[in-house]
Amino acid sequence: MSLILPELNDIISAHSRIKDFIHKTPVLTSTLINEITGAELFFKCENFQKIGAFKYRGATNAILCLDDEAKSKGVATHSSGNHAQALALAAKINGIEATIVMPDNSPSVKINAVRDYKGNVVLCKPTLEARETTLEQIVNEKGCTVIHPYNNFNVICGQGTSAIELLNDYSDLDIVIAPVGGGGLLSGTATAVKGINKNIKVIAAEPEGANDAFLSFKKGEIVSSINPKTICDGLLTSLCDLTFEVIKNRVDEIITVKEDPIKFAMKLIWQRLKIVIEPSSAVTLAVILENKEKFAGKKIGLILSGGNIDFEKFVW
Amino acid sequence: MSLILPELNDIISAHSRIKDFIHKTPVLTSTLINEITGAELFFKCENFQKIGAFKYRGATNAILCLDDEAKSKGVATHSSGNHAQALALAAKINGIEATIVMPDNSPSVKINAVRDYKGNVVLCKPTLEARETTLEQIVNEKGCTVIHPYNNFNVICGQGTSAIELLNDYSDLDIVIAPVGGGGLLSGTATAVKGINKNIKVIAAEPEGANDAFLSFKKGEIVSSINPKTICDGLLTSLCDLTFEVIKNRVDEIITVKEDPIKFAMKLIWQRLKIVIEPSSAVTLAVILENKEKFAGKKIGLILSGGNIDFEKFVW
Numbered sequence: 001m002s003l004i005l006p007e008l009n010d011i012i013s014a015h016s017r018i019k020d021f022i023h024k025t026p027v028l029t030s031t032l033i034n035e036i037t038g039a040e041l042f043f044k045c046e047n048f049q050k051i052g053a054f055k056y057r058g059a060t061n062a063i064l065c066l067d068d069e070a071k072s073k074g075v076a077t078h079s080s081g082n083h084a085q086a087l088a089l090a091a092k093i094n095g096i097e098a099t100i101v102m103p104d105n106s107p108s109v110k111i112n113a114v115r116d117y118k119g120n121v122v123l124c125k126p127t128l129e130a131r132e133t134t135l136e137q138i139v140n141e142k143g144c145t146v147i148h149p150y151n152n153f154n155v156i157c158g159q160g161t162s163a164i165e166l167l168n169d170y171s172d173l174d175i176v177i178a179p180v181g182g183g184g185l186l187s188g189t190a191t192a193v194k195g196i197n198k199n200i201k202v203i204a205a206e207p208e209g210a211n212d213a214f215l216s217f218k219k220g221e222i223v224s225s226i227n228p229k230t231i232c233d234g235l236l237t238s239l240c241d242l243t244f245e246v247i248k249n250r251v252d253e254i255i256t257v258k259e260d261p262i263k264f265a266m267k268l269i270w271q272r273l274k275i276v277i278e279p280s281s282a283v284t285l286a287v288i289l290e291n292k293e294k295f296a297g298k299k300i301g302l303i304l305s306g307g308n309i310d311f312e313k314f315v316w
Numbered sequence: 317m318s319l320i321l322p323e324l325n326d327i328i329s330a331h332s333r334i335k336d337f338i339h340k341t342p343v344l345t346s347t348l349i350n351e352i353t354g355a356e357l358f359f360k361c362e363n364f365q366k367i368g369a370f371k372y373r374g375a376t377n378a379i380l381c382l383d384d385e386a387k388s389k390g391v392a393t394h395s396s397g398n399h400a401q402a403l404a405l406a407a408k409i410n411g412i413e414a415t416i417v418m419p420d421n422s423p424s425v426k427i428n429a430v431r432d433y434k435g436n437v438v439l440c441k442p443t444l445e446a447r448e449t450t451l452e453q454i455v456n457e458k459g460c461t462v463i464h465p466y467n468n469f470n471v472i473c474g475q476g477t478s479a480i481e482l483l484n485d486y487s488d489l490d491i492v493i494a495p496v497g498g499g500g501l502l503s504g505t506a507t508a509v510k511g512i513n514k515n516i517k518v519i520a521a522e523p524e525g526a527n528d529a530f531l532s533f534k535k536g537e538i539v540s541s542i543n544p545k546t547i548c549d550g551l552l553t554s555l556c557d558l559t560f561e562v563i564k565n566r567v568d569e570i571i572t573v574k575e576d577p578i579k580f581a582m583k584l585i586w587q588r589l590k591i592v593i594e595p596s597s598a599v600t601l602a603v604i605l606e607n608k609e610k611f612a613g614k615k616i617g618l619i620l621s622g623g624n625i626d627f628e629k630f631v632w
Contacts, residue, residue: 026342047590048590052590267627267628270592270627271592274363274364274368274591274592274593274623275590275591275592276586276587276590276591276592277590307590311583311586311632312583312632316627316628
C-alpha cells in the first residue's frame with residue numbers, strides 16, 4: 001500500500017481548523033546567544049503551548065478531523081508522555097471521551113495530569129505488548145478511534161502548524177531545525193517549510209544516545225531505537241513508515257549531539273531566555289553550538305518542542 | 317529637609333523617556349493557577365526585561381535624566397546584584413562610563429556579568445563601610461553621579477513604569493501585588509497604581525525572614541533589616557527615607573510569608589507558566605496562596621521582579 005504524504009495545503013488547512021483551540025506561541029530571540037553562536041536564532045516556543053508541548057497541535061487536529069459518529073465513540077491511545085495529556089485535553093475541550101493506556105509504573109504526576117484533563121486512564125503492565133493488547137481490547141469494546149502519537153496523517157499536519165506560524169513571522173530564514181524522536185514534529189515541520197520555500201534547509205537534531213533516525217536516514221530504511229540513552233525523554237521513540245517516508249524526502253540532514261552539549265544548551269536557554277524547556281527542546285541549540293562554523297551568519301528557526309520537565313529530579 | 321515624592325506624571329514621563337530602551341514585558345495568565353487560587357491572576361513578567369529584572373527600568377531612567385556634563389563624568393554605585401548589571405548595561409547603551417563597587421567575595425559570574433556590559437568593576441572588602449568608602453573615593457576622583465539602587469527619585473519613577481504597562485493592558489484590576497526589599501519597585505508601583513486609580517489596592521509581599529518593611533510599616537518608622545534569612549536574595553535590603561515615605565502613604569498593606577510557600581509558588585510558576593523566575597518574584601503568588609479567602613474572586617496583577625537565579629545551586 002503506497003503511503004499518502006501530507007502536503008503544505010493539508011498543514012494550512014490544519015492550522016485554520018485548530019487555530020482557535022491552540023496558543024499562537026511566541027518567537028523569542030537573544031542577543032547574547034546570537035553572539036555566542038555567530039548566527040541569528042529565532043526560538044519558536046512550544047513550551048508555551050497548551051499542556052506545555054507542541055503535541056497539543058496534532059492531537060487537536062486529529063480530533064477535529066473525526067466525523068460525528070467517530071466523535072461519539074471517542075478516542076484512545078497508549079502513551080505515558082505529552083501525547084497522553086494532549087489527547088486527553090483536546091478530547092475534553094471538544095466534548096469527546098478519551099481513553100489513555102498507561103504503563104502501571106508511570107509516575108503518578110503523569111497519571112494525575114491525564115485524569116485532571118478528564119481522560120480515562122487504563123493501567124497495564126509496562127511492556128509494549130501489554131500496551132498494545134490493552135489498547136486493542138478497548139478499541140474492540142468501544143469502537144473508538146486510535147490516535148497514534150506521531151504516525152498519523154492528521155497528527156503530522158497539526159505538528160507542522162508551528163512551522164507555519166514561525167515562517168509567517170520570519171519568512172527569510174535560511175534553516176529550520178527541529179528535534180526528532182518518532183518524527184511527527186519533524187515530518188510536519190519539513191512538509192510546511194519545504195512547501196513554503198524549498199530553499200530553506202530543514203535539519204533534524206537528535207541525541208547521539210538515541211540516534212536511530214540518523215541511522216535510518218543514512219541507511220534508507222528504518223533502524224529501530226534499541227536501549228536509547230539520553231536525558232531527552234521525548235526523543236526515545238523510533239520512526240514509523242509515514243514519518244520516515246516524509247523525512248527521507250524532505251529533510252536535508254540529521255545531526256547528532258552528545259549529552260553534555262544538550263545540557264549546556266538547555267542551561268543557556270533557561271538562563272538567557274528565562275524560559276523552562278525540556279531537554280528534548282535543547283538538542284536544537286546544541287547542534288548549532290557544536291557546529292558553529294556550519295551555521296555562522298545564518299538565520300535559523302529552532303522549534304523548542306516543550307517545557308515539561310521534572311526539575312526536582314533533574315541534575316545539572 | 318522635606319522629601320519630594322514622585323507622582324504619576326513623573327512615572328508617565330519616565331515611561332516616555334525609557335520606552336525605546338526597555339522591553340515592554342508580557343503579561344501571562346494560567347487557567348490552572350487561577351483554579352488553584354480562586355482568583356484571576358495577571359503576571360507581569362519583568363524576568364523578560366533586559367538583564368533579567370525590572371532594575372533595568374530604573375537604571376535607564378536615572379541615566380537618561382542626567383545632563384550632558386553629568387553624562388560626561390559617568391555614574392557609579394555599589395551593588396553585587398541586579399542593579400549592578402542594570403546600571404552597567406544602561407550606561408553602556410548610552411555611551412556613558414559606569415563604575416561598580418563590588419565586594420571581593422561576589423560570585424565571579426556576577427562580576428563577569430558587569431564586565432560583559434563594559435562596567436568598570438572596583439572590588440572592595442565585603443563590608444558596607446568598605447563599599448561606601450570605596451564609592452566615595454571614586455566619586456571624589458571622577459566627579460561621577462552615584463545612582464542608588466532604590467532610594468533615588470528617578471530610579472523609583474523607572475521602576476513604576478512596569479505597573480503603568482500592566483494597567484494599560486488590564487485597567488480593571490482590583491489589586492496589584494509587588495515584592496518589597498529596599499522598596500524601589502514597590503514605591504514606584506504604588507505611585508503609578510494609586511495615581512491611575514486610587515480604588516485599586518496595592519499590597520506588598522515580603523518574606524517573613526526579612527520582614528523589616530512589614531515592621532517599619534506597622535511602627536511608622538524605618539526598622540532596619542538585621543540578619544535577614546530568606547531564599548529571596550533580592551529582598552534582603554532595608555527601606556530608606558524616600559521609599560519609606562512613599563510606601564507609608566500609598567501602600568495599603570504588607571503581608572509576609574514563610575519560605576516553604578515561596579518555594580511552592582516558585583515551582584508552580586516554573587511548571588505552569590514555563591518561565592524562570594527568581595525566588596524574590598515568587599513571594600507575590602505565595603501571599604495569595606497563603607491567604608486564599610482574602611483574594612478569592614479578585615482580579616490581581618502580580619509584578620514578577622526578575623529571573624536571575626543560579627539554578628545549579630538552587631535546591632528545591
